[in-house]
Amino acid sequence: xxxxxxxxxxxxxxxxxxxTQYGETEEPPTEVGAAVEExxxxxxxxxxxxxxxxxxxxxxxxxxxxxxxxxxxxxxxGGCLVVGILMIVGFVVLILYNGLLTFFPAPIERVAxxxxxxxxxxxxxxxxxxxxxxxxxxxxxxxxxxxxENHDFAHRRLYRxxxxxxxxxxxxxxxxxxxxxTTRPKDLFHVERLEWGPFIGTIKSLDLNGRVVSGKxxxxxxxxxxxxxxxxxxxxxxxxxxxxIAGVNYELERGRLKLRKIMLANGKHSAEYxxxxxxxxPRSATLEARHHELAKEAAxxxxxDAKYTIALADVNxxxxxxxxxxxxxxxxxxxxxxxxxxxxYFSRWxxxxxxxxxxxxxxxxxxxxxxxxxxxxxxMALAVAPFGIMAALYLREYAKQGRxxxxxxxxVNNLAGVPSIxxxxxxxxxxxxxxxxxxxxxxxxxxxxxxxYGTGGLLWASLTLALLTVPVVIVATEEALAAVPTSMREGxxxxxxxxxxxxxxxxxxxAMPGIMTxxxxxxxxxxxxxxxxxxxxxxxxxxxxxxxxxxxxxHLDRSFMHLGFxxxxxxxxxxxxxxxxxxxxxxxxxxxxxxxIMNAVSxxxxxxxxxxxxxxxx
Amino acid sequence: MSRYxxxxxxxxYHTKAGPHGTLLSIEGFSLWYGASQALFDVxxxxxxxxxxxxxxxxxxxxxxxxxxxxxxxxxxxxLTTKGSMSLDGIDIYSPTVDVIGLRKTMGMVFQKPNPFxxxxxxxxxxxxxxxxxxxxxTLEETVVKALKxxxxxxxxxxxxxxxxxxxxGGQQQRLCIARAIAxxxxxxxxxEPCSALDPVATAKIEDLIDELKGRYTIVIVTHNMQQxxxxxxxxxxxxxxxxxxxxxxxxxxxxxKVEKTMEYVTGRFG
Numbered sequence: 001x002x003x004x005x006x007x008x009x010x011x012x013x014x015x016x017x018x019x020t021q022y023g024e025t026e027e028p029p030t031e032v033g034a035a036v037e038e039x040x041x042x043x044x045x046x047x048x049x050x051x052x053x054x055x056x057x058x059x060x061x062x063x064x065x066x067x068x069x070x071x072x073x074x075x076x077x078g079g080c081l082v083v084g085i086l087m088i089v090g091f092v093v094l095i096l097y098n099g100l101l102t103f104f105p106a107p108i109e110r111v112a113x114x115x116x117x118x119x120x121x122x123x124x125x126x127x128x129x130x131x132x133x134x135x136x137x138x139x140x141x142x143x144x145x146x147x148x149e150n151h152d153f154a155h156r157r158l159y160r161x162x163x164x165x166x167x168x169x170x171x172x173x174x175x176x177x178x179x180x181x182t183t184r185p186k187d188l189f190h191v192e193r194l195e196w197g198p199f200i201g202t203i204k205s206l207d208l209n210g211r212v213v214s215g216k217x218x219x220x221x222x223x224x225x226x227x228x229x230x231x232x233x234x235x236x237x238x239x240x241x242x243x244x245i246a247g248v249n250y251e252l253e254r255g256r257l258k259l260r261k262i263m264l265a266n267g268k269h270s271a272e273y274x275x276x277x278x279x280x281x282p283r284s285a286t287l288e289a290r291h292h293e294l295a296k297e298a299a300x301x302x303x304x305d306a307k308y309t310i311a312l313a314d315v316n317x318x319x320x321x322x323x324x325x326x327x328x329x330x331x332x333x334x335x336x337x338x339x340x341x342x343x344x345y346f347s348r349w350x351x352x353x354x355x356x357x358x359x360x361x362x363x364x365x366x367x368x369x370x371x372x373x374x375x376x377x378x379x380m381a382l383a384v385a386p387f388g389i390m391a392a393l394y395l396r397e398y399a400k401q402g403r404x405x406x407x408x409x410x411x412v413n414n415l416a417g418v419p420s421i422x423x424x425x426x427x428x429x430x431x432x433x434x435x436x437x438x439x440x441x442x443x444x445x446x447x448x449x450x451x452x453y454g455t456g457g458l459l460w461a462s463l464t465l466a467l468l469t470v471p472v473v474i475v476a477t478e479e480a481l482a483a484v485p486t487s488m489r490e491g492x493x494x495x496x497x498x499x500x501x502x503x504x505x506x507x508x509x510x511a512m513p514g515i516m517t518x519x520x521x522x523x524x525x526x527x528x529x530x531x532x533x534x535x536x537x538x539x540x541x542x543x544x545x546x547x548x549x550x551x552x553x554x555h556l557d558r559s560f561m562h563l564g565f566x567x568x569x570x571x572x573x574x575x576x577x578x579x580x581x582x583x584x585x586x587x588x589x590x591x592x593x594x595x596x597i598m599n600a601v602s603x604x605x606x607x608x609x610x611x612x613x614x615x616x617x618x
Numbered sequence: 619m620s621r622y623x624x625x626x627x628x629x630x631y632h633t634k635a636g637p638h639g640t641l642l643s644i645e646g647f648s649l650w651y652g653a654s655q656a657l658f659d660v661x662x663x664x665x666x667x668x669x670x671x672x673x674x675x676x677x678x679x680x681x682x683x684x685x686x687x688x689x690x691x692x693x694x695x696x697l698t699t700k701g702s703m704s705l706d707g708i709d710i711y712s713p714t715v716d717v718i719g720l721r722k723t724m725g726m727v728f729q730k731p732n733p734f735x736x737x738x739x740x741x742x743x744x745x746x747x748x749x750x751x752x753x754x755x756t757l758e759e760t761v762v763k764a765l766k767x768x769x770x771x772x773x774x775x776x777x778x779x780x781x782x783x784x785x786x787g788g789q790q791q792r793l794c795i796a797r798a799i800a801x802x803x804x805x806x807x808x809x810e811p812c813s814a815l816d817p818v819a820t821a822k823i824e825d826l827i828d829e830l831k832g833r834y835t836i837v838i839v840t841h842n843m844q845q846x847x848x849x850x851x852x853x854x855x856x857x858x859x860x861x862x863x864x865x866x867x868x869x870x871x872x873x874x875k876v877e878k879t880m881e882y883v884t885g886r887f888g
């Protein structure tokens with residue numbers, strides 16, 4: 001070997017050594033395994049086994065051959081892989097099955113009960129159960145006998161009966177022995193409402209501003225047209241309240257804050273403040289007049305809207321009158337063609353993806369959560385990429401490799417293992433309270449004591465997650481930099497390039513695919529992280545999106561919604577866990593798809609870079 | 619009594635002065651990697667415009683010597699040197715010397731072709747780019763000139779903007795030569811430029827070295843004695859970090875003064 005090339009080739013040599021090590025490790029376990037098994041058949045391990053090895057000549061005994069080739073270990077290794085794959089596949093199938101089927105409209109069953117009453121609902125699931133002794137005692141002898149023949153087990157079904165406002169529950173268990181018959185009447189409607197969840201029952205009549213249409217003469221087409229008109233009215237009212245009135249309020253608030261800033265800066269009796277106050281008065285008056293006008297318009301619309309009502313009745317005849325515009329969607333569940341079902345399925349998906357949540361997040365959409373998750377992940381990537389890459393560049397390229405650098409490296413690796421909630425606490429304490437508090441007192445004194453940046457928000461959540469994922473990026477970047485061949489660096493240096501030029505033109509572009517891989521990992525981790533976010537800015541319901549049409553358009557101080565937290569909130573914090581369960585699956589599916597899409601995009605970008613740098617030799 | 623000189627610790631010189639004088643002179647140069655010494659008191663001169671070959675068995679320090687000329691060894695921690703090396707009167711190892719500027723006066727070609735992952739023309743223009751030259755016409759002219767100079771122009775003139783990694787091994791090495799001569803260096807350092815190439819590509823590179831002779835001063839490290847005999851004017855034989863014999867190629871190969879040299883050039887070891 002040439003002396004000159006010795007130290008520079010160190011890297012390649014190392015990798016060769018690693019390879020041979022791997023190559024060798026395949027063998028020893030075989031022997032160990034064989035030794036243990038033989039040790040069992042004989043008396044002890046150790047020297048006895050060694051002599052056993054010498055005693056049995058390879059090739060003579062087929063059993064020995066079998067062990068020597070490491071067959072059982074091969075099966076063990078393969079088995080581990082299979083278990084891992086099965087778990088992943090099982091998980092994906094579970095999420096896909098439940099998530100994709102949730103929105104498909106289910107038929108409504110009308111169940112006649114032994115007691116003479118009726119119930120109606122969608123069959124949710126069924127199970128075997130053991131009725132309690134007091135329940136059994138009240139049952140007729142014949143049913144009791146049947147249950148005892150079945151090892152004391154009975155079968156029951158869970159129906160989603162809806163009509164929460166009438167029954168105070170959404171779901172009802174009905175034992176099979178209580179059911180005398182089920183039918184699927186075509187006149188039963190599934191009515192999704194803005195409040196109180198679904199209504200399951202029949203349409204009694206429609207009151208269209210005084211013109212009453214009976215449920216019997218009502219055609220489905222007319223119902224849908226009138227409903228579409230009602231939805232449009234609701235949209236108009238909402239647009240006035242949410243956009244126009246909110247805009248006026250925003251303007252007013254801004255004016256007031258400006259005024260207060262001047263007051264804080266110059267004092268309450270200063271000429272500047274008095275002048276500003278005088279200037280603001282006419283503007284404030286116009287705005288307030290506009291507010292009043294809009295409120296009146298909205299009230300008028302609401303009054304008109306209230307005249308369009310729909311009277312519903314449940315299977316037992318209990319009636320309920322609601323505004324037509326409070327209905328989100330209604331359809332005769334037992335009278336749908338397959339195509340209509342598909343239409344409802346997609347319209348529900350669209351609602352889920354594009355609308356705000358309702359009913360404590362258990363219904364409606366998750367648009368703000370999708371938006372918040374995306375915003376936060378991108379901001380995080382923006383923050384983590386330069387920091388991580390620059391830190392790794394210094395560590396790998398400039399720092400003198402020694403004990404100090406090794407120590408830093410160990411610390412960075414350990415940072416990746418710190419529980420994420422600790423980062424959350426740090427983010428709240430340092431970013432929100434210390435940094436945010438200072439920003440508030442310097443730039444936003446007029447808003448105090450209401451915090452602007454002094455509480456959790458999009459910016460602090462992104463930075464906290466950036467901190468959490470920076471070790472991943474540093475480690476990946478360092479590896480990518482180390483993998484750039486020495487010959488490339490030497491070629492560049494020999495051309496008279498400085499170290500920085502070499503890094504800029506040769507090393508960084510070449511390491512980019514590896515760096516991207518690190519960023520992808522960081523983004524995937526960041527997008528799925530929930531615990532620290534609960535402390536630094538994620539809320540159950542955010543009134544406003546972090547990006548809107550009010551200056552400065554991106555509001556980094558706002559709290560936001562996050563899909564991961566949404567899953568937790570819907571699944572474990574809602575009044576009705578049974579009703580929320582499908583939403584948990586759907587939201588999980590969505591979160592996984594989102595992470596998957598973000599990863600896929602980055603992987604495509606990375607592969608393009610790779611193709612550029614690793615085009616075929618020869 | 620042998621016809622060879624007995625004392626192997628003394629270098630035997632039998633060079634004649636080049637027609638253009640001396641470009642590089644090395645005097646009493648020793649080099650250590652940490653504690654282990656790689657070069658022992660090497661003294662030699664490289665004649666301007668000629669091809670000087672460094673031969674010797676693996677580990678004899680010929681690559682180290684070559685890399686010492688443009689201070690590529692600086693990248694290694696714990697490197698120490700003694701003695702002097704001067705290029706046209708400039709002390710290469712003076713502490714005040716501008717290493718980057720020094721490297722710009724030398725082109726280097728490596729054992730394995732190492733084109734950068736960019737287009738062919740960007741590869742050739744790289745030395746100018748890092749010099750801060752942005753003028754398109756200058757760059758284009760240089761690229762054409764360097765590619766013609768390295769006998770690659772006819773093969774790549776239609777695909778200057780394609781990735782250089784798509785070229786064959788021999789083409790890549792000629793591209794690296796084009797890159798090395800693009801900056802108009804005084805010296806061309808070649809570290810076993812043909813060891814990764816097939817015979818046809820090797821022949822092309824050797825022809826190219828012949829063509830470049832005269833315009834550039836070339837120092838070439840090679841394992842291949844036939845190659846040294848074919849392309850070089852002067853040959854230095856090194857063994858275990860020492861310069862054993864240095865002189866006109868024909869003399870070193872046909873009439874060596876030291877027994878070790880004879881044994882090596884006749885293939886008895888190495």
